[in-house]
Amino acid sequence: MSQIDQSLQRLQTDYVDLYIIHRWDYDTPIEETMEALNDVVKAGKARYIGASAMYAYQFQKANNIAEKNGWAKFISMQNHLNLIYREEEREMLPYCRSEKIALTPYSPMASGRLIRDRSDTTKRSTTDEAQKAKYDETADRDQLIIDRVTELAVKYDTNRVNIALGWLLQKNPVVAPVIGATKMSHIETAVGAVDFKLTQEDVLYLEEPYIPHKVIGHN
Template sequence: MAAQTGGKYQFLGRSGLSVSNICLGTMTFGKAPGGHPAFSSPTQLDETKAHEILDRYAALGGNFIDTANMYCFGQSEEIIGSWLTKQKRSNFVIATKCRAKMGDAPNDVGLGRRHIIQMCEDSLRRLQTDYIDLYQTHCWDYAVPLEETLRAFDDLVKAGKVRYIGVSNVNGWQMQKIVDTAKSLGISNVISLQQQYNLLCRHSEWEEFQVCRNEGLGVMVWSPLKGGMLTGKFQRGEKPEDSGSRIGHVHKNEKTAISSCPAWSWYAEDEGYWNLVEIMKKAAANHGKSVPQVALKWLLQKNVVSSVIIGVTSIKQLEDNMAAGEDWCLTQDEMTSLDQATALPSTYPYNQLERMNTGRSNPYLSLPFVENVFK
């Protein structure tokens, strides 16, 4: 598992930053005007309910809060900011992101210097703080030179407005290029990758996580429950319209389906999915835990993962999810069953790399390819 500092806290990659192994995601804070599909679910929280979630998260020992400027177009950051003013700032690690379109002008989007600097200033104002612990790119930008992006982030670190740099939603070659470019420029390097990863989305194991493992980057996992598909609450043949869930909300209008909140139809007739649900239920029963806790624990037992980001809409959900970070483990047989039920197809060149390197490793080099990420 990832390097630990003790109890529920782990280092974020090889940095000296200690974070909760369960991070509170805040995309559910606020409600976007105009009914934006990503933030119009009936499960979105107003400030009062969001502050209740934040209070309980802190009481349970959580110190890591993740947001983004685009979440409800700044409302999420504002809600966190109004709560943060009533806390001891140094007790919490605040992470946010930039890149998304935040206005109608040509320079109101992307990872150019002008946009990055302005978005950082705007986030600091909304968060009511004078520094951001972890500032992250929200996605790769094909329109801006990487050197410009990284130098702008480095300048924010030098100015004391940002403590650490991270990235999100990139592919393998992009991740390696980010690391190598920062090294060649002699500037602040990234310490983390925030990536979708769950039992139904494992493709980052092939490339991106290999870079993270070899370079010492911590992985922050988003959508660990695949928008609710890994909660075990749904039954075969029963449509989720009236479940009060995001999946149910999307089911009524599948045009709004996205990777983190999939359409019910994507899995309704998938035998592999229902087999996975049964394996998860069995493991949950073995440990006296819930199905979501099994899905989260599977992630926490992957050695590349530093923290798992949860998105909750109630205190009950929060407490259940946080319990996944406590001191209990899935057995090796259970991990193997879950791994095998959701295994990626063995395809070239990965199958040949694995076959020709079986049993071949050097303890003085970075840990070998498959076994140290997938187990």
């Protein structure tokens, strides 16, 4: 309750539309967490609640407990999903589709790997250890997918952002990928993907080289 009050004070607003918890708390009973979040909603400080990266069984357990007690349930999932990390398609996406829960995936462009040449380096690409842990192990195989992103961008005379985000936006129930914008131009470029449509053949072509990855980000 203290943290939501501080957030509202910093944002200079009375409430937020969506309040998202950060991953699964292994040290606190989920009953306590869901009751506390329900108190936030009842107090009018958040309209809805969401969760971020966790296992599908954990997410379902939390919502089941909330439903059992008549508490607010999670209506969104902010998970790790992009063209070179698709493990969420196994359990989380089917569950969210069945329950009409919206997805707001983070790292939609795989920390920039999907939209730049492999030879290009940035400060982040050379110093971000979390990014390396996510993608370095499968970099060679993932490059096949990245090359196809580039190929389709050339084919449609567009940018690679449109290809990467266009693929993600056609994944039901994705509604709003969380892009890591640091410049206004990043937002302006990303907005273009809303109206960009890939064919089903394009989607299959992009997905075909994918191999299973280790589950990352849930702990």
